[in-house]
């Protein structure tokens with residue numbers, strides 16, 4: 001699934017100058033795409049997340065799991081430069097939130113979430129293509145054949161090549177999810193953030209999307225990926241790392257195989273769970 005249009009040898013993106021205090025503070029790999037240090041987000045006196053630290057490198061594919069209200073979307077919104085931390089620091093693609101141009105930073109990120117308002121009256125191809133201008137509907141922007149070709153290639157990559165001319169509003173939930181991911185990839189992002197892309201899908205659509213995400217994750221040219229989900233069954237087999245959250249805090253994080261354990265899941269979801277794996281896929285049930 002290599003449909004990226006960059007010839008750049010690295011996706012690490014521009015870094016802050018070496019004299020920057022933020023950069024000096026890091027002492028970490030050049031490939032770091034997300035660095036969250038003791039981040040707390042507070043609203044009305046409540047902690048949505050509390051003192052979360054997390055680092056993601058360029059070649060890593062992360063899944064964030066946890067029960068409702070655990071703080072997964074809040075953390076993803078920090079990584080997507082859609083929120084600022086109340087305390088702590090967040091660096092995304094070498095840019096520190098609060099000291100950088102957020103609009104510019106967002107152009108380097110691919111982000112999908114159910115909350116994204118996409119126009120029902122645009123064609124699926126336009127929904128994908130308009131991402132290159134950072135808008136959701138066609139107006140007076142100019143697109144060339146390359147833009148159209150890339151949008152169509154991404155629709156093919158996601159298995160919906162035949163839907164390019166269909167109005168977005170007429171697509172099924174599963175078809176929309178795929179168009180949303182194609183849109184998120186349109187700008188050839190350095191970081192892809194997916195908030196519950198499998199929510200609301202039937203079994204066949206879910207399995208198809210998990211397989212496609214697994215293929216995308218295997219592509220060495222693909223961006224760093226962070227996927228939020230509630231279900232271990234939805235972890236694409238080629239993902240590499242996991243974080244488990246509960247009550248706004250991290251229960252466990254690290255390599256997928258070390259993190260997705262019955263004990264850690266039981267702690268995160270607050271009930272005793274049994275865990276099994278078949279062909280690299282996880283399955284959890286009450287113990």
Ligand SMILES: Nc1ncnc2c1ncn2[C@@H]1O[C@H](COP(=O)(O)OP(=O)(O)OP(=O)(O)O)[C@@H](O)[C@H]1O
Pocket residue numbers: 043044046047048066067068069070071072073074075230
């Ligand atoms: N703007 C806000 N003001 C107050 N509380 C908020 C706000 N946004 C989120 N919360 C609360 O913060 C907590 C974490 O929310 P978040 O959406 O990050 O959790 P989540 O793990 O993504 O949940 P879900 O799996 O249900 O989507 C929840 O208890 C939520 O009600």
